[in-house]
Amino acid sequence: MRAPSGGAGMHFDESADQRRERLGDLLDRLAQAAFVFGVGEAVAARVYRDTVAWMSAAVILGYGVVALGAARLNRKERTELACAIAATGLLLATSLLAAIQPELHAPLALVPLLAAVVAYPYLSGRPLLLLLVAVVLETASVTWLGEVLLPATHLPRWFLLFYRSAATATVVGLIAYFLWQHRSRLEERFRDEKGRRDRLERAIGELSERELAARQLSWRDPLTGLSNRRLGLDRLKEALDHPNTDGSKSALVFVDLDDFKKINDRAGHAFGDSVLVAVAEGFRAAVRNTDTLARFGGDEFFLVMPRVSGALDVEMVARRLLERLSARAPQTPPGLEISASLGLALAPDHGTTAEELLRVADAAMYRAKADGGARFRWAGETTVPEPELEDSGEIEAPNPSA
Secondary structure (H helix, E strand, C coil): CEEECCCCCCEEECCHHHHHHHHHHHHHHHHHHHHHHHHHHHHHHHHHCCHHHHHHHHHHHHHHHHHHHHHHHHHCCCHHHHHHHHHHHHHHHHHHHHHHCCCCCHHHHHHHHHHHHHHHHHCCCHHHHHHHHHHHHHHHHHHHHHHHCCCCCCCCHHHHHHHHHHHHHHHHHHHHHHHHHHHHHHHHHHHHHHHHHHHHHHHHHHHHHHHHHHHHHHHECCCCCCECHHHHHHHHHHHHHCCCCCCCEEEEEEEEECCHHHHHHHHCHHHHHHHHHHHHHHHHHHCCCCCEEEEEECCEEEEEEEEECCHHHHHHHHHHHHHHHHHHCCCCCCCCCCCEEEEEEEECCCCCCHHHHHHHHHHHHHHHHHCCCCEEEECCCCCCCCHHHHHHCCCCCCCCCC
């Protein structure tokens, strides 16, 4: 249940158990104080044979019994009834004591203030205003009675001073205790809220880190660490959707390892995976920082070059890929060599969409493979270079617009 507060406008969300615990604490302390002062005044009444003091002691002890009974009801989860009985008993007891022995019980003027201190964090509006009015009236009436009425007791003056001092100290102590308790609850609540906020911030941070890691994983090939097919195609589409305004072009290089199935069949898939990792490392060192090297799937790779001046730039990178492939390839079983066939395409010369470039670059790659592999071919290229040019590594650049 949400109970509005007064004062600084704080709010307390108290459960039934918390309300019951708070009321039980108040009743226990009131009962203890009542029995201590009741017994003390009873002893003084017997010693000095003061009938009025006997009556006051009886009232105080009676309220102690009432407070204990209310505490028992509170433990049985009858909190509202316990609160009503304790409040009614306190009002009657203070009124009787003020009438019987005003000179001895003037500190009772502080008791309503104690009630206000205990209740104010849980009241606001009209209930709080009524409580404050009751505090003022009770304080004024007890003080007035103590001043205007004739002394009604024969107890010695030193006992009156001691009794009033002890009663005042007790009520002030209870007020200080409940103020401290209220502050402790506030601090605990703030700590809990700060702890929840910190835990929430940590949880959000962990989720963000996990989301970032998951996003990175979703864009990366788990084996080679290169961009995966999805990211590579996105980069290709981005390059084609935003043509360069300085006259440069975009290029696509499609790569397929030659006879890679034989490596897997003869050396095993674990060795085949190591070959793919080594190939990826070699390819990564051969491309520019502005390019995107991605694994298309299996033993196929592709390179997106968003800005090239022409065919010579693409061929230069293609030759570096072939060189890195032979230099970084791991030791293979006898009779097996690692090589690759490359298909090259320019945009907009060979296509204006990702699908068109992939199709023509893939076809060019298959022509390179049909010509013996370990070489590159351009999209739209139909002639086969002379053998001596192949052997020398000098491959004539075709016309990209063919």
